[in-house]
Amino acid sequence: xxxxxxxxDILIQCRNNLQDKIKPLFRTLIQSQPSLGIGAGGDPxxxxxxxxxxxxxxxxxxxxxxxxxxxxxxxxxKFGSTPHENFVTVDPIDxxxxxxxxxxxxxxxxxxxxxxxxxxVHTALVTDLVHGxxxxxxxxxxxxxxxxxxxxxxxxxxxxxVIGVDLNSYKxxxxxxxxxxxIKKTKHVRHLGANALEICHVADGTTDAxxxxxxxxxxxxxxAAHLIAVEANAEITTPEGxxxxxxxxxxxxxxxVASANKKxxxxxxxxxxx
Ligand code: IPD
Ligand code: CA
Numbered sequence: 001x002x003x004x005x006x007x008x009d010i011l012i013q014c015r016n017n018l019q020d021k022i023k024p025l026f027r028t029l030i031q032s033q034p035s036l037g038i039g040a041g042g043d044p045x046x047x048x049x050x051x052x053x054x055x056x057x058x059x060x061x062x063x064x065x066x067x068x069x070x071x072x073x074x075x076x077x078k079f080g081s082t083p084h085e086n087f088v089t090v091d092p093i094d095x096x097x098x099x100x101x102x103x104x105x106x107x108x109x110x111x112x113x114x115x116x117x118x119x120x121v122h123t124a125l126v127t128d129l130v131h132g133x134x135x136x137x138x139x140x141x142x143x144x145x146x147x148x149x150x151x152x153x154x155x156x157x158x159x160x161x162v163i164g165v166d167l168n169s170y171k172x173x174x175x176x177x178x179x180x181x182x183i184k185k186t187k188h189v190r191h192l193g194a195n196a197l198e199i200c201h202v203a204d205g206t207t208d209a210x211x212x213x214x215x216x217x218x219x220x221x222x223x224a225a226h227l228i229a230v231e232a233n234a235e236i237t238t239p240e241g242x243x244x245x246x247x248x249x250x251x252x253x254x255x256x257v258a259s260a261n262k263k264x265x266x267x268x269x270x271x272x273x274x
Pocket of ligand 2: 092093096
């Protein structure tokens with residue numbers, strides 16, 4: 001079994017190999033992409049997502065690490081003779097639509113846990129593949145961006161806050177009132193299209209909150225960013241204010257509110273209460 005410190009180095013190695021592997025593929029993005037079927041999370045697969053995923057798998061296999069992969073692309077796969085020792089939850093590319101369109105905002109997300117459950121995640125990495133920022137966290141040891149400890153903002157009013165809201169339509173009718181309540185009171189609303197990275201932006205004080213109350217986001221997308229937010233001392237709960245305990249699976253969905261501090265979290269929860 002690897003300890004937490006080893007895992008952080010291993011995840012950095014995964015990131016380095018992944019970046020090397022996907023770089024040459026960017027050149028082909030303007031051509032139409034072959035259809036590769038549907039991934040475990042329900043979205044169409046494409047070459048970049050698969051190359052990113054296989055870079056992570058290959059890195060771990062070369063290091064002879066036994067693990068169970070929980071991936072948005074390939075679903076659940078076991079490697080080595082004791083795969084239950086480590087669970088590796090991966091979203092190889094978060095923000096695929098941005099990447100395919102040339103919108104410079106997408107990331108890779110990897111979370112390591114002892115069980116396929118969010119509360120057991122002990123090491124996490126989210127790397128911004130465009131701007132060279134890598135966020136890491138280890139349980140009990142804080143969250144870091146490029147080796148600098150991060151903390152969320154102290155903003156406590158919606159008047160001055162910058163709030164990310166996932167506006168990708170899904171059950172729009174059902175959540176319209178809650179969203180309207182929040183948007184009416186907020187001056188600066190954003191959605192950049194890569195939710196793991198947008199949660200990291202709350203963790204490091206770039207924005208003041210990020211909410212996704214659609215109940216559509218897979219736990220594979222949020223597993224790593226969740227630990228980064230918690231370790232940065234941000235607030236991250238369900239819209240009802242409960243801890244975000246969830247099973248790690250490409251089929252499992254969550255709704256959540258991530259905020260910079262308790263005060264603004266309380267204000268947002270009141271507005272988006274189901
Ligand atoms: C998507 C992004 C997007 C969110 C979608 C996710 P993907 O991730 O995080 O912001 O609105 O629900 O699926 O599909 O690019 O990994
Ligand atoms: Ca993805």
